[in-house]
Amino acid sequence: MSADNPGLEIRPSDAPVGAEVFGADLSAPLSDEVFAACEAAFDRYSVLCFRGQSLTPEALLAFSRRLGEIKVNAFDQHALEGFPEVLKVSNLQDEGGRALGYADAGSHWHTDMSYTAEPPRRTLLYALEVPHDDSGEPLGPTLFASAAAAYDALDEETRERIETLQAVHRFAAKERGVKKPVAVTREQIEKNPDARHPVARPHPKTGRKALYVRKGECIGIDGMDDAEALPLIDRLSDLIVEDRFIYRHRWAVGDLLMWDNPAVQHVAIRDYEWPQRRAMWRTTVR
Template sequence: MTAVPSLRLTPLTDAVGAEVHDVDLAAELDDGLFAAIERAFLDHGLLLFRGQSLTPERHVALSRRFGGLEHHVQKRFLYPGHPEILVIGNDHAPDGTPTGYFIPGDGDWHTDMSYVARPSLGSLFHAVKVPPEGGDTVFAGATAAYDRLSDADKERLAPLRAVHDYPYFDAKMCATNPRRTPLDDEQRARVPPVAHPILRTHPVTGRKAIYLSPEVISGVVGMEDSAGRALCQELADYATSEPFLYRHRWRAGDLVIWDNRCTLHKATPYDHHRHVRTMHRTTVSGDVPY
C-alpha cells in the first residue's frame, strides 16, 4: 500500500482554500504525493500552488490525474494541439485575431460548466501572463454557506432544481456585446438546458453545498421564470457574502485547482486596453449532481 505523505498547507480562509508549499507540479508526482494532494483538495475545496512552470503537456497530464477532461464549446479558443486547455484572456495574434476567450471581469458568480448534464468536477487554472493590477479571482466556499443556512431554509430549498441554460446565457451576452460571436446551431445542440439541484451533495465527502451559476440560470423548475431567477440570485448573494470569500491575487506561475461541486467564483476587472492577461484552464469531467 502506498504511503500518503503529509503536505505543508496554509489555510487561505476559514471557509475555503489552502496553499500547498514545496511541491513542484512540473515533476512527476508519485501515487502517495498525489493522494495527499487529492485529500487536501477534498478537504479545502481549493488549492493554490505558487511558482509553477507548467508546459501545456504537463498541465494536461496533471489534470488527467483528477479524471477525464472536457473540451469547451468555444472551440476557437482551445490551445493548438491541446484542446483540453481553454485559453482565457485578451491577447491577440499579429493579424488582430483574439487568441483567448475574453472575460471582461465584471460577470456574475458561477461554477464552471454547470450547464451540462454532468458538470465539471473541477478546474485547474494556470496563470501565464497577469496584469500588474486587477484581474483577481474571487472564490466562495459554498459548503460553508450551506452549513450556515437555517434548518427551515435547508428544508425549503432541498427539492428545488435550477435550469442551467448556456444558450440563454449566450443570448444575454450577445445582446450586451455586439462583437461576441453567437453560438451556432451545432454548439447550441451540444448544450441544451439542464436542471440541477440547488443544494448539491458532494459525491465523495457527502457534504452539501449551494450549487448555483446565476448567470446561466434561466429559471427554477415549477416556478415562474423571473421568480426562479430572483430566488437563485438572492441565494447566490448570500453564498458569496464576505464570510465565505477568498480573493486570489494572481502571480505568473500560479496554479489554482478548485472543486466546482462546492465552490463558486468570479473574475474581477482589469485594464484590458493596457495590459494582457492570459490564463490556461483545464476542466475535469464530473458526475450527475444529486
Template structure:
C-alpha cells in the same frame, strides 16, 4: 512516497497555499494529497510551477477525466484542444484565446448534464499590477440554512440553459445551431451530495438559471438570485492575488468564482484553463424533476 509540502490556509472558509510542490512529479501520492487538501479547503494555489501545456494536461488527467467539450472551441489552444486559453496576447499576429471570460459569479458548466468537478488555471503570464480571482463558498451558506429551508430545497431542481449566459457576452458571436444542440436545458438538484466527502451541500448558479421546479420562472430565478447574494457576501469572499506561475485549482461543486477586470491594453495576461468532468449531481434522495412551471 511522502510529499514534503508546506501548506497554509488562505481564509477561514476557502483556500490553501501549497509550497514546495512540483505537480510534474506524477504519482498516486500526489493525487491523494491534492484531493485531501481540496476536499478540505475547496481551492488550492500551487506556487512557482513551471508547466508546459502538456504537463498541465498530465496533472489534470491525474485528477480525473478531462472535459474537452468546449462550446467556444475557437478559444482553445491550437495544439492542445483540451486547454481553453484566456489571454490578451497574440500568436502569429492573431489573438490567442479570449480576453474576457467569467466576469460574473458562477460555477463552471452548470449548463451541462455533468457539470465540471475541478477547474485549473495556470498563470503563464499575469498582470504586474494587482489582479484577482474571487471565490465564495456555497457550503458556508448551506450550513446557515434552517432545517426548513434545507427540506424545501431537497425537493427542488434548478434548470440551466447556456443561451442565457451566452446572451450577455456581446463580444461573442451568436450561437450556431451546432452549439445550441450541444447545450440543451438541463436540471440539477439544488442540494447535492459531494462524491468525495459524502456531505450534502448547496448547488446553485445564477448566470444560466432559467427556473426552479414547482415555481414560476420569475419566482425560481428570484430564489436562486437571493441564495447567490448570500453566498457572495463580500465579507466572506476570498480574493486571490495572482503571481506569475501560480497554478490555481478549485472544486466547482462547492465554490462560486468570478474574474476581475484588468488593463487589457497595457498588461499582458496568459492563462491556461483545464477542467475535469464531473458526475451527474447526486440528489440527497431519489427524486423526479418536475416540469418547469410556466
C-alpha cells in the same frame, strides 16, 4: 510542513475555502503519498494553489489526466494549438486587434459548465502572464465563494424548502439573453441543451451539500412559477457571494490553481486592460 510528506506544506487561507501548496513540483509525476495528501487538502479546502510551477502543456495535461477524465470546453475556438483539451484564457491580441484567447472567461459569478448534464468537478488554471499595476501589485484576481458554507448558513425553513428542488441551468444564458448574441454560435447552443441539477446539491465525492444555483445561469426551477423561482434564485445567489464566504486569489506567474466546482462559485475581476497582459491555460476534469 507535513510529517508524512517532508517538503510538502499546505497553508490554508483565512476564508472558508482556499489553501496554498508548496513543495509539490507538478512538472514531473508526484509520488503517490504527496498526490494523496494534495487530494485530501483539495477535498477540505476546495481551492488549491500550487505556487511556483513551470509547466508545459504536456505536463499540465499529464497532471490533469491523473485527476480524472478531461472535458473539452464548449468555447472550442480558443483551444491551444495542438492541444484541444487546453483552453487559452487570455486577453492577448494579434497586431490586428484579434483576440488570441477567451478574454471574457468568468466575468460574472458562476460554477464551470453547470449547463452540462455532468459538470466537471475540477477546473485547473495555470498562470503564464499576470497583469500588475505600477507598484507591482497583481491585477485580475479571481474570487471564490464557498457555496457549501453558504448552504450551512441557511435557516432551517429555507433548507427544507429547497431540499428537493431542481434548477434549470442554461448554456450561455447571459449571452443569449441579449437581442443579437455574438459570443455563441447556433451549433454551440444546439450541442448544449438545458441541464437540471439539485439546488442543494450533494458533493459527488464528499457528500457535503452546497448551493448549486446562480442567477444569470439558471433560468428557473422545475415545477415552480418564475414569480416564485426567480426571487429564490436571486436570494440564494446573493447569499453565496457574501464577503464572509469569499477567498480572493491574488495571482502570480507560475500558479497552478485548482478548484472544486460543486463546492465553490467564482468570478474573474476585470480590473486591467490591454496592453496589460493576462494569459492562462485551463483544463477541466470530470
